[in-house]
Each structure stands twice: as C-alpha cells, then as structure tokens.
Amino acid sequence: MTDVRAPEADPFESAAEPDERGTPNRDPASGALGFTDWLVWGWRQLTSMRIALVLLFLLALGSVPGSMLPQEGTDPAGVQQYYTSHPALAPLLNHLGLFNVFAAPWFAAIYLLLFASLVGCVVPRTFRLVGSARTLPPRAPRYLTRLPLSAEYPAALDPARAAEVAATVLAGHGFRLRRPADDGEYWLSAEKGYLREVGNLLFHLALLGVLVSVALGGLFGYKADRLLVQGTTFADTQSALDEWYPGRLVTAADLGPFTMTLNQFDASYITSGEQRGQPSSFDAQVSYTTHPGGPALAGNIAVNRPLSVDGAKVYLIGHGYAPIFKVTDARGQVVYNQPTPFISGASGNFLSQGVVKVPDAQPEQLGFTGVFVPTAVEIGGVLQSAFPAADNPAVSLIAYAGNLGENSGVPQSVYQLNTAGMHQLTADPQLLLPGQSLKLPDGQGTLTFTGYVPWVSLTITHDPGQLPALICGIAALGGLLLSFMVRRRRVFVRARASGPAPAGTDGVPSGVHSTVQIGGLTRTDASGGFEAEFAVLAAELRSAHDQAAANRQPEGE
Amino acid sequence: MIVLVATVCAGAALAVVLLTGWATGGNNGVTDVAGSTSAVLYSAGHRPLAPDFTGTTLTGARLKFSSYRGQVVVLNFWGSWCGPCRAEAPTLAVTAQQYRPDGVAFLGVDVRDTRASALAFARDFGVTYPSVSDPGSVITLDFTAVVPIAGTPTTLVIDRTGHIAGAVFGTATSQELTDILAQVTGKTAGAVTS
Numbered sequence: 001m002t003d004v005r006a007p008e009a010d011p012f013e014s015a016a017e018p019d020e021r022g023t024p025n026r027d028p029a030s031g032a033l034g035f036t037d038w039l040v041w042g043w044r045q046l047t048s049m050r051i052a053l054v055l056l057f058l059l060a061l062g063s064v065p066g067s068m069l070p071q072e073g074t075d076p077a078g079v080q081q082y083y084t085s086h087p088a089l090a091p092l093l094n095h096l097g098l099f100n101v102f103a104a105p106w107f108a109a110i111y112l113l114l115f116a117s118l119v120g121c122v123v124p125r126t127f128r129l130v131g132s133a134r135t136l137p138p139r140a141p142r143y144l145t146r147l148p149l150s151a152e153y154p155a156a157l158d159p160a161r162a163a164e165v166a167a168t169v170l171a172g173h174g175f176r177l178r179r180p181a182d183d184g185e186y187w188l189s190a191e192k193g194y195l196r197e198v199g200n201l202l203f204h205l206a207l208l209g210v211l212v213s214v215a216l217g218g219l220f221g222y223k224a225d226r227l228l229v230q231g232t233t234f235a236d237t238q239s240a241l242d243e244w245y246p247g248r249l250v251t252a253a254d255l256g257p258f259t260m261t262l263n264q265f266d267a268s269y270i271t272s273g274e275q276r277g278q279p280s281s282f283d284a285q286v287s288y289t290t291h292p293g294g295p296a297l298a299g300n301i302a303v304n305r306p307l308s309v310d311g312a313k314v315y316l317i318g319h320g321y322a323p324i325f326k327v328t329d330a331r332g333q334v335v336y337n338q339p340t341p342f343i344s345g346a347s348g349n350f351l352s353q354g355v356v357k358v359p360d361a362q363p364e365q366l367g368f369t370g371v372f373v374p375t376a377v378e379i380g381g382v383l384q385s386a387f388p389a390a391d392n393p394a395v396s397l398i399a400y401a402g403n404l405g406e407n408s409g410v411p412q413s414v415y416q417l418n419t420a421g422m423h424q425l426t427a428d429p430q431l432l433l434p435g436q437s438l439k440l441p442d443g444q445g446t447l448t449f450t451g452y453v454p455w456v457s458l459t460i461t462h463d464p465g466q467l468p469a470l471i472c473g474i475a476a477l478g479g480l481l482l483s484f485m486v487r488r489r490r491v492f493v494r495a496r497a498s499g500p501a502p503a504g505t506d507g508v509p510s511g512v513h514s515t516v517q518i519g520g521l522t523r524t525d526a527s528g529g530f531e532a533e534f535a536v537l538a539a540e541l542r543s544a545h546d547q548a549a550a551n552r553q554p555e556g557e
Numbered sequence: 558m559i560v561l562v563a564t565v566c567a568g569a570a571l572a573v574v575l576l577t578g579w580a581t582g583g584n585n586g587v588t589d590v591a592g593s594t595s596a597v598l599y600s601a602g603h604r605p606l607a608p609d610f611t612g613t614t615l616t617g618a619r620l621k622f623s624s625y626r627g628q629v630v631v632l633n634f635w636g637s638w639c640g641p642c643r644a645e646a647p648t649l650a651v652t653a654q655q656y657r658p659d660g661v662a663f664l665g666v667d668v669r670d671t672r673a674s675a676l677a678f679a680r681d682f683g684v685t686y687p688s689v690s691d692p693g694s695v696i697t698l699d700f701t702a703v704v705p706i707a708g709t710p711t712t713l714v715i716d717r718t719g720h721i722a723g724a725v726f727g728t729a730t731s732q733e734l735t736d737i738l739a740q741v742t743g744k745t746a747g748a749v750t751s
Contacts, residue, residue: 233693239708240694337673360677409644
C-alpha cells in the first residue's frame, strides 16, 4: 500500500522521520542564513537517521585498528615490539591514538556524537508521540467510498442510532473515538495502533541503553587471566593474576577477594573414528572461598559454563600439562621441585613447549628448554604427540648453565629462557620418560622428570554492563518488532438518512433507514493484513446494525 | 519520560567522565619518602592495621604474626622466581643484620613459590630471617585490603602496635628502608652509615 494522505491536518502525518520533515528550502547552501539557522540545520543533520547510521558505521570502522594493532591496555609488550619493528611508523600511529583506540579523542568524539544524535532524535520523538496520543483523530471525510478501503450498506436504523452502535463496536476493539459536536451530522472517527510509535521510541531508547551499558562495562569492568596448576590455589588480587586489564575507573581494590583451588581437572577425548583426538568434555573441579576466612565451597567450571564468584565470572579458556621436575645441583641440594606449565600451540596433540629456570643452583644457574608430549611417538626421528591425552608422556630437554639474567632485577617471562649468558650442557635434546633422570655433565647436577599434572587457564571477567546490554538489546528488538508489526489505522463511519420517514403514528422517526458508509486507511502497511481486519470490522459493524435494527423493530411497529 | 530523563542524565554524566577522567582524591596521611617514587610513609593516626595471619615457614615451623606485636617488623613479599626480588635480596639480608640490635624483626612472605626453590634462594642470598609460605597468595590478599600491593616485591614496615607505618612498592633500596625505619623506630639508625 502506498503512502496514504489523510484528508485533514493530522499530527500523525507530521510525525515523520526527521529526515523527511527536514526543511529542504532552508538549506544553508541556498542563500543567506543567520547563525541560528546554521545551528538548527546542523542539529537537524546530526539527529537525522542518515548521520546516525554513518556514525554507527564509523564506530565499527574505528574499532578495527583496535583489533589489528597491539593496544597499550592489553598488550604493552606488543606495542614496544611494534616500535622496534616499525620505528618510523609507530610514533605517527601513536600520535593518532591508534595504540589506545578506545581512549582516543576521535573515538570518544564518534561515540559522543552518536549519543547526541540518538538523544536528539529520541527527545523530539517522545514529545511528538505524547502530542499525537493526546490529539483526537481527524474528522471523518465526507465521502468514505473514496478511501482505499470502504463498504456501504443500508441499515434499518436512524443515523444517530447507527452511529452509536458503530461507536460501541469500535470502542470494544480498542479504537480511540472522535464523534461530532452536535452539528446534525452522524459520523465517527476511530484510530488505533499507537504502539507503533511506542515501539519505535523503545527501539531508540534501547539503543541509547546499549551505548550506556557498553560504557559501563568499559569504565567499571575488568578482565584478568590466571594459569592455575592442579592442586594449587590463587587469590583474586592483582599480584596473583598473570594479566589484568582494568576498566578506566577500576582499581585493584575493586577485585573480589575470592580464592580458588583447582582440585582436579579432567579432559576426555574421542578415541576412535574421524573425530579421534577431538575433546569430548572438560571439567575443572574447584573449591573456593568468597572472602578471606570464608567457608570453602565446591564448584565446577567447564567450557562455556563459567562459575560466578563475587560478582565476577570465572571462565575455563584453556588447559595443558605441567611436567614435574626435580633438580639437584652440584652440591646435592634440591634446588627445584615443582610442576612447570608447558604451553601448547593450537595443533599438535598438546605437543607443548616450556622452560625450567633454576636460578639458585650452585655453582652455576641452570636452565632447560624443551617439549612435553602426552602421547610420545617418533615419526622420522622426530618426537611427536599422537594423542592429546597423557597415554605415554615424555619430555625432551636441552640443558644450559650460566647466567639466567634474572638477578639484575629485570622481570622475565617464565616461558622464555634467555640463553645469551649461558652455555649448552647437552648437545642433543634428551628424551625422558616419567621417573627417568638426566645427569648433567661435570657433576653439575641432575634433573628428574617425576611426573605431570594438568593446568587450566582461567579468565576472570566482571562486566557490569553485560546484563543491561542484554536487556536493552532485547528491548531494542521488541521495539523494532512492535514498530514493524503494529499499524496506525483509522476507521471512519458515516450514517446518512436514506429516505423520507414513513408516516408514523406518533411522529417518532422510528422507521427512518440509514445508509452506513465505512472507510478505512492505514499509513503504512508493511506487514499487510489491514484489508482483512477491515473486512472483519465491516462485517461486524453490519451485523451489529442488523441486530440493533431487529431489536427495535418490534417495539417500533 | 522519567526513563528518558534518567538516560539523558546518565549520558551526560558519562560524557563528563569520559572527557575529563576521574578526579582522584588526595591520599590523606600518606607522604612520599624523600627522593623516592615508590616508598611511602603513613603518618600517625593514618596507619592501617596489619591483618593477622598464621602460616608455615619454609623450614616447617608454625608462625603467628601477632606474636611479633611489640616489635617493629619489616615484612617483605617475595618469590624466588621474581627478578626484582633477587635484585633486592642482598640489600634486605644486610639491612636485617644491621637492625637486629635495634630489635627490628624481618619476616618474608614467599608468594607463588615452592619450598625447594625458596630454600635455595635463602641459601643463595644468605637470608637468615624466616619466611612464611604463601603459594596461593592468601596472605597477600589479606594485606591487599589495607595496602595496594600490586605484585612482588613489596616491603611493609609495621610499627610496635601492629600498624603499617611505611611501604616500598617495588625493589627496596637501602636508603628507603633506612628512612622509613628511622621514622618508625624513632632512632636515626646508628647502625647505618650511608
């Protein structure tokens, strides 16, 4: 159905998109305009749907460098590395704020403009909605048969009674009615479907809500990572977290004071068929306290099944193996005895790499680099892993002695060995099975591979914007659906006397018959269905009129 | 309409926050140690009470922190895996010896570590004072409630009443320790010449 113009001045019609109702003849380019006109024009542009969409697109576009370039907040080391590898480009990018996109002034500008655009769109819209809800529908047109949908039938009722019956029927359907002041005409205007604007408004408000929620998450949320070996405990405090990415208004004191112990981690894998080696289940059994000295609670964490503690969610995001090494130095002292997490790549059946640093071995510091394989096989003389479960675990290590470079006070990664100040003790990688030892040359000591335990990597997130964002998202969808499904529609009824009153005994115009005209129109009918609704209404009106006529006939005769 | 007004107000507040950043309040009662960026002194009346804890030392003895009440205690959070801790270890070992006659006790909290590595560290650096094992950072967590411990090393100086009088966040220098201890013990540390 094409856009239908109501025949009379109509607030409903003027409630069009700002784009449509803009003032085309007041474009600044067209002639002399004052400062205020420019301001009005600018505001109209900003709050137009077109600009809002452009801003939304820019917001998405602006986030792209945030995922392509290393960011200060999440990867300061990556930024440093970028500076060394691109010495000319990096300062320029830094100047543009591309290493901290979400804090960059231009990003904030887009965000705030979008916010202003939405507010500027929603506020006038609300007033228009309230206005249109308070304004009565227009008078019924004179000739209803000219409307897109119409019906006409005779009724054995006088026009006043016919209009009254029609009013009862339409009011029963939830229509808002307008009836003439006593001017000798009998007509009725009825309007329905105000929920359409409400839905539209809800959609815009919910979009604002999503923006606010995202900002809430960015300001008050945090994300942290921690690798936890089976049998060990960690506390949710900054110094015990491996990585911590606080929101702009978050301090270390905002971390929930929980502690968590990984009691056991089980992973099972499909053992046969094409899916062989694919994980079938993960289960981390933990015990935790929500505050220091609190009771120990038991919980389970699996992939996509986080545990909620202290308002934070603890996700299981990875796992691996930590071979246990015991190292004695040249003096026979045990200088190292602990599980050491080895890290696996994306593939390779948990072929994992790691390092062992023994800074307090005498006479020289010791270091080892190597791999752990859960199911060791040799393919072409190369150690590989045939299955992710630990069916035949083995390690292969190269030993070094010398200066680890730790004592200078510079923090080091526990997964990297700086061999610059070290010399290699063993020429080839030495393969060890559980219980086997590697004797270092010249009586420098012994390393024993005593076994292994699993580890899990946990991500702790707190996002106060998550729930509001979800609610707002659902509300936006609901609003959009409402505005698509609900039509603003009008039904008009007119009753005219259809003939001279037959000579009655007492002059009561009981025998007056009417011609009832019904007309219907809807402004937009994207979802269709008004035609059917109109047909039903028309039939109902007709039967109500017939019924009313039948009821009064006996007493009239 | 109320919802709308609330949303607009929230938006405006948000804009102000985003544009200006959060104004941080002054740190009442906390002063920097002269010439240091990472050491602070808490003035009397603003000293946070140190939480009590019990633990097992590296040599297997039970230790209750409250038994140190009445003594000035230097509490050092460290780990054998931590490079900056290795760098400051000789300073701490020497300072502990120097202040022993003044009745200043040194105590370590060995964080995210194992007994074998920690004992080897103590042997290596000649650390003679005890350390309590804190593999799960639980003691650290207790202290984080009163002082902002961001990692190891962190050194706290606790007065005779069990209140935290000074702190060094990061590698402690001999000068920083001396300055804080001079304030807390009320002596200008005759044992130290620097």
